[in-house]
Amino acid sequence: MQLVDWLIVLVYLVLSLGLGLYLSRKASGSLVDFFVSGRSLPWWLAGTSMAATTFSIDTPLYIAGVVGNRGIAGNWEWWSFGISHLIMIYIFARMWRRSEIVTDAELTEIRYGGSIAALLRGTKAFLFAVPINCIAIGYAMLAMVKVVGALEIWQSLGIAPEASSVKLWSVLGISILVLVYAGFAGLWGVVATDFFQFFFALLGAMIVAVVAINHVGGIHQLIPKVQEVTQQDVLAFFPLTVGSGGISWSETAGISASTFSAYIFLQWWAWRRSDGGGEFVQRLAASKNEADAEKAAWLFNIFHYVIRTWPWILVALAAMVIYPDLADRELGYPKLMLDFLPPAMLGIVVTSLIAAFMSTVSTSINWGASYLTNDLYLRFFHPQARESELVLVGRIASVLVTVLGAIAAFFATDVATVFRLVIAIGTGPGLVLMLRWFWWRINAAAELTAMVAGFVVGFGTSVVPVIQIPDFGWRLLVTAGITGVLWVVVMLLTPPESDTTLDEFYRRVRPAGPGWKRQQLRTGLAPIQDLEHDLKRVLASILLMFGAMLAIGGFLLLKPLTGWVSLVIAVLGWMWLRQIKGSRE
Numbered sequence: 365m366q367l368v369d370w371l372i373v374l375v376y377l378v379l380s381l382g383l384g385l386y387l388s389r390k391a392s393g394s395l396v397d398f399f400v401s402g403r404s405l406p407w408w409l410a411g412t413s414m415a416a417t418t419f420s421i422d423t424p425l426y427i428a429g430v431v432g433n434r435g436i437a438g439n440w441e442w443w444s445f446g447i448s449h450l451i452m453i454y455i456f457a458r459m460w461r462r463s464e465i466v467t468d469a470e471l472t473e474i475r476y477g478g479s480i481a482a483l484l485r486g487t488k489a490f491l492f493a494v495p496i497n498c499i500a501i502g503y504a505m506l507a508m509v510k511v512v513g514a515l516e517i518w519q520s521l522g523i524a525p526e527a528s529s530v531k532l533w534s535v536l537g538i539s540i541l542v543l544v545y546a547g548f549a550g551l552w553g554v555v556a557t558d559f560f561q562f563f564f565a566l567l568g569a570m571i572v573a574v575v576a577i578n579h580v581g582g583i584h585q586l587i588p589k590v591q592e593v594t595q596q597d598v599l600a601f602f603p604l605t606v607g608s609g610g611i612s613w614s615e616t617a618g619i620s621a622s623t624f625s626a627y628i629f630l631q632w633w634a635w636r637r638s639d640g641g642g643e644f645v646q647r648l649a650a651s652k653n654e655a656d657a658e659k660a661a662w663l664f665n666i667f668h669y670v671i672r673t674w675p676w677i678l679v680a681l682a683a684m685v686i687y688p689d690l691a692d693r694e695l696g697y698p699k700l701m702l703d704f705l706p707p708a709m710l711g712i713v714v715t716s717l718i719a720a721f722m723s724t725v726s727t728s729i730n731w732g733a734s735y736l737t738n739d740l741y742l743r744f745f746h747p748q749a750r751e752s753e754l755v756l757v758g759r760i761a762s763v764l765v766t767v768l769g770a771i772a773a774f775f776a777t778d779v780a781t782v783f784r785l786v787i788a789i790g791t792g793p794g795l796v797l798m799l800r801w802f803w804w805r806i807n808a809a810a811e812l813t814a815m816v817a818g819f820v821v822g823f824g825t826s827v828v829p830v831i832q833i834p835d836f837g838w839r840l841l842v843t844a845g846i847t848g849v850l851w852v853v854v855m856l857l858t859p860p861e862s863d864t865t866l867d868e869f870y871r872r873v874r875p876a877g878p879g880w881k882r883q884q885l886r887t888g889l890a891p892i893q894d895l896e897h898d899l900k901r902v903l904a905s906i907l908l909m910f911g912a913m914l915a916i917g918g919f920l921l922l923k924p925l926t927g928w929v930s931l932v933i934a935v936l937g938w939m940w941l942r943q944i945k946g947s948r949e
Contacts, residue, residue: 369711376715380561380722381544384553394751395742398550398758399466399734400650405555407656410647411663413555413727416562417643418668420724421717422507424569424676425694431680432693434619435598436917439677443913444627445635446669448794450905452640453661454898458654459801459873460645462892468645469739474872475800476808477865482743484812489739491819492642493761494768496790497732501725501765502772508721511698511714542725543766550758551650554726561719566672568716571709573675576682576700587922590681593688598681599921601914623837631791634844636818638794639801643731665905670913674920728769733761791840792818792847802895803879804866810855817847900944907937 396402405413430438465471469488473481580586590598597603603624632638640648644664651657683696686703690696701713737758742749749757793814800806821843825833833839860866863886870883876891876898884890911934918927 365710365714366707368708369714372708372711373715373718376564376718377541380557380719383557384726386553395738395754395758396466397552398755399730399738400646401551401555403464403650404652405647405650405656405660406652407659408663409555409559410651410656411660412562412667413558413723414644414647414660414664415667415672416558416565416720416723417727418664418724419562419565419672419720420504420507421511421721422504422724423720424572424679424697424717425507425511427676428680428683428696429692429694431598431677432684432690432696435596435600435603436677437597437600437603437624438619439673440619440624440627441631443669443673443910444632445637446665446909447632447906448635448638449661449665449668450909451638451902452644453658453665453905454901455893455895456640456801457648457657457661459875459893460640460648461651461654461657462873463649464872465645465649466738467734468641469735472808472811475865475869476811476861478808478862480808480812484808484815485739486744487812488815489735491815493732493735493740493765495819496636497728497735498765498768498772501728501732501769504721504725504728505769505772507694508717511717542722542729543763550755551646551730554723554730555647555650558723558727561723562667565716565720565723566675568713568719569672569675569679571713571716572697572700572705573678573682575704575709576679576686579704580682580685583920583922586678586681586685589685593684598684599923601917601923601926620835620837622835622841626837626840630840630844632794633798634791634794634840634847636790636793636797636815639797641797643727646731646734665909669909670916673913674917677917678920725769729762729765732765733758736761736764790818791822791843793851794844795848796851799879801873801875802877804883805855805860805879807855807858807861809858810851813854814847814851817850818843821846897944901941904937904940904944907933908941909934909937911935911937 394402427439430441460468463471463474465474467489469485469492472485472488475481476484577583577586580589587599603619603621637644640661644661647660648657651660679697679700680693683690683693683700687696687699690699701710705713737754741757741761742754746753793811796806796811796814800811825839825843833842867883867887870880871887871889874889874892876893876895880891911930911932913930915927915930915934918924918930
C-alpha cells in the first residue's frame with residue numbers, strides 16, 4: 365500500500381461517510397423512515413442494494429476457498445439458493461409488499477394470533493438479530509481482517525504488531541467505521557451508498573480477474589495449468605461424468621453425492637429464507653409498490669448470479685495455478701492483489717473490497733437493529749414510544765449489534781466454515797415459512813417449533829457436535845428431517861388459528877391456492893395472485909437464469925458444448941416466460 369493507494373481509500377471513506385450522514389436526515393422522522401425508507405424506494409435502487417448486500421468482502425475469499433478445495437461445482441452451495449430467489453420474484457415479493465411490515469418477524473402477529481404468536485415474534489427477533497445476524501457480521505469482519513493481514517496494511521504504515529493485536533485492532537477499527545456509517549444513515553443511507561458500492565466492488569473484482577489471468581498467460585493457458593495442479597475435477601460445473609453407461613458420480617468430484625443432492629433438492633426450501641426473508645424483505649417492504657418489489661427481485665438475481673459469478677471463479681482458478689501450495693485457499697484473492705496490482709490500481713481494488721464490506725455489514729447492522737427496535741422494544745417494552753424515541757433506540761441497537769458482530773469475528777478463523785455454520789443453524793424452518801402463506805392450518809406453534817428445532821439441531825450438529833455427522837449433506841438432511849417431524853406433530857396437536865385472525869390475514873395479503881378456500885368464501889374476496897400462472901413463471905425463470913449463468917461460464921472456460929446447450933436453455937426459458945406473460949394479457 366503506497367501513498368496513492370491510501371489517498372484513494374481515504375477519499376472513498378470520506379465520500380461514503382459524508383453521503384451516509386447527509387441522508388441521515390431522511391432517517392430521523394420515524395421508525396418506518398429509519399428501517400424501510402418510508403416505503404418509497406425505486407426498484408432499481410432496491411434491487412441493486414439487495415445485490416450489494418450479498419456482495420461482501422468475504423465473498424471473493426469464500427469462493428476462492430470453495431473452488432480451491434471443492435472445485436467449481438462446490439459453488440452449488442450458494443447457487444442453489446437461486447431457486448428460492450426466483451420463487452421470491454413471482455410468489456412472494458408482491459405479498460411481502462402488500463403486508464406492509466417493517467420486519468419479517470412482524471408478519472407472525474399478522475398471520476397468527478394469541479400469546480404463542482407474540483412469543484414466536486420475540487423469539488424470532490432475538491435469534492435473527494443476535495446469534496444468526498451477528499455470526500454473519502462476524503464472518504464478513506473476519507474476511508476484512510484477513511485482507512488487512514494479507515495486504516500487510518499495518519506494515520505499510522511502519523507498524524509491526526503481533527498477529528493477535530493486528531486482529532483485535534483491525535476488528536475494532538472496522539467496527540467503529542461501519543457503526544458511524546450505518547448507525548446514523550438508516551436504510552436510505554444504506555441503499556443510496558449501496559448503489560455506488562456495488563458497481564465499484566464489481567469493477568474491483570473484474571480488475572483482479574483480468575490481471576491474474578493475463579499473468580498466467582490467458583484463458584487458454586489457465587485451463588490446462590489448473591488441471592495440472594490438482595487431482596480433482598475442478599472445472600466441472602456438475603460433479604457428474606457422462607459415459608457409455610450413462611450419467612454417474614465423478615470420482616474426482618470435490619463434494620460428495622449426498623452434499624450435492626442436499627444443495628439441489630433440500631437446502632433452498634429448508635433454509636430460513638425460503639420465502640425471501642431478512643434483508644430482502646426489508647428492501648421489498650421499502651419498495652414504492654408491488655410491481656417495483658417484483659422488478660427489484662429480478663434485478664438482484666441478474667446481478668448476483670449471472671453477472672458477478674465468473675470474475676470470482678476466474679480469480680480462484682488463477683490463484684490455484686499461481687499459489688499451488690497455499691495452505692489457506694481463501695487468501696489467494698488478497699495475495700493476487702498484493703503481488704500483481706501496481707500502485708493506484710491496488711488502492712482502487714482495496715477500496716472496492718471496503719465498499720463491498722461496508723454495503724453488507726451496514727445492511728446487517730440496520731436489519732438486526734430493526735428486530736431489536738420494532739419487534740422487541742416497541743412490541744414488548746414500550747408500545748407507546750414516540751417516533752423520535754424509536755429512532756434513538758434504533759441507533760443504540762445498531763451499536764449493540766456491531767459490538768456482538770465484532771466479538772464473533774474475533775473468535776472466528778475460517779470464512780467458508782462460518783458460512784456453512786450460518787446455513788446449518790438456519791436449516792429446518794423453510795417449508796413452514798413457505799406453507800404459511802398458502803395453507804390456513806399452519807399455526808404459530810408449528811412455526812415456533814420449526815424455528816427453534818432447526819436452530820438447536822443445527823447447533824448440535826455443527827457448533828457443539830452432539831450428533832456426529834461429518835458429511836455436510838447428511839447433516840442438512842438430518843436437521844431438516846428432525847425439524848419437519850417435530851413441527852408437523854406440534855401442528856396436529858395444537859388448535860388452528862382463529863377464523864378472525866385468518867380472515868384478516870387473507871384480506872390483507874389475498875394469497876391464492878386451495879389452502880384459503882374457506883377464507884375466500886367467508887370474506888367474499890377473490891385472491892389477487894394466480895398461483896398456477898406464477899409457478900409456470902418460476903420454472904421458466906429457472907431455465908432462463910441458470911442457463912444464462914452457465915452459458916457465460918461455458919464460453920469463458922472454453923467449454924463450447926456446455927456454453928451452447930446452456931444458451932439454448934436460457935433462450936427457451938426466455939421465450940416461455942414471454943409466452944406466459946402474453947397468455948395472461
